[in-house]
Structures are given as structure tokens and as C-alpha cells.
Amino acid sequence: MNRFTEAAVSPLALTENRQSEVLMRIRHTLFALPLLGLVLAACGATAGQATTNGATTTVPTVKVSQTAVGQVLADQTGRTLYAFTKDKDKPAACDADCVAVWPVMAGKAAAGDGVTASLLGEAKESDSLTQVTYKGWPLYYYVGDSVPGDVNGTGIDTAWFPLSPDGSLLKTQP
Secondary structure, eight states, X not given: OOHHHHHHHOGGGSOHHHHHHHHHHHHHHHHHHHHHHHHHHHHHTSEEEEOTTSOEEEEOEEEEXXXXXXXXXXXXXXXXXXXXXXXXXXXXXXXXXXXXXXXXOBSOOEEOTTOOGGGEEEEEOSSSOEXXXXXXXXXBOOTTOOSTTOOTXXXXXXXXXXXXXXXXXXXXXX
């Protein structure tokens, strides 16, 4: 009997180690589901732009959105964009574990309502990844924000803050 059929036969028959393993897998799955939803929402909710061959590409947009901490930068769906204070002296200081919780806004973005187009830029992180920047700050999402206007990432580790339309960090707590 393998560990999967063992669990299906009788959860009470699991050893303490197996119970811990099953609980850990459930926790990981529950943590990953909202992340998957956010990734799918971000991928599917971007504006389309026709290319010369008729294909459609996605172009993220940065706009200003009203939140509990004031006006902040957000994507086209209203999801808050954050800056990482450790990026100030070392762009893209967010490593792979960090990016799992703070996904980057990738690509080249268009300026939306309230955004100064000249402050938008991009940072080449690798041969295949370009990250959107605003006034030099690489932009990130927070997986803990579940609806447009959420600012749940504000102040985490005293290093993550939404950006105001002028490109300054908003350190006000919601």
C-alpha cells in the first residue's frame, strides 16, 4: 500500500509522520491556490494590442488607484504595485523565494490615468525578463492582495511599500 492509498483507506491509520506530511501538503496547496488565481487573473486581464502579423500581445498598464493609504500605482485591473526598499541601491534584490510572494510586473508598460509616462521604465533582469520600473523602482505585486485596491503588503518587513503617483514610497499603514 503506498502513501496515497493508505490515506484514502483510513486517515486514522496514518502514522504521525504521514499525518504531518499530509498536513504540510494541504498547507502548501492552500497557499498556492490564491497565488495561482492571482497569476491567472494578471495574465488574462491585460489589454490587448495587435501586432503587425495580426497576433495579440499583452501590454500591462500602470495607472493611479485610490486605496486605504491614498493614491497608489496599480495595474490595469486595480492591483496595487509595490516597491522593495532593498532595490534602492541594488535593483532586483528580490530573489526567487521573494518573487514567489512578490511577483514582478514584467514587460514594458503603458502609462494609464494619473501616471507620468516619463517615470515609467524597465530594468532588464535577465535575457528573458524585463521588469517594469517607476522612477527607478522595480514594480512588484503582493500575493496577499486579493481584490483591486488591497494594500495588504504595505510595510511588510519594513521593506515593501506602494508607490505614489510621484514615485515616492507610501509608508502610511492602512
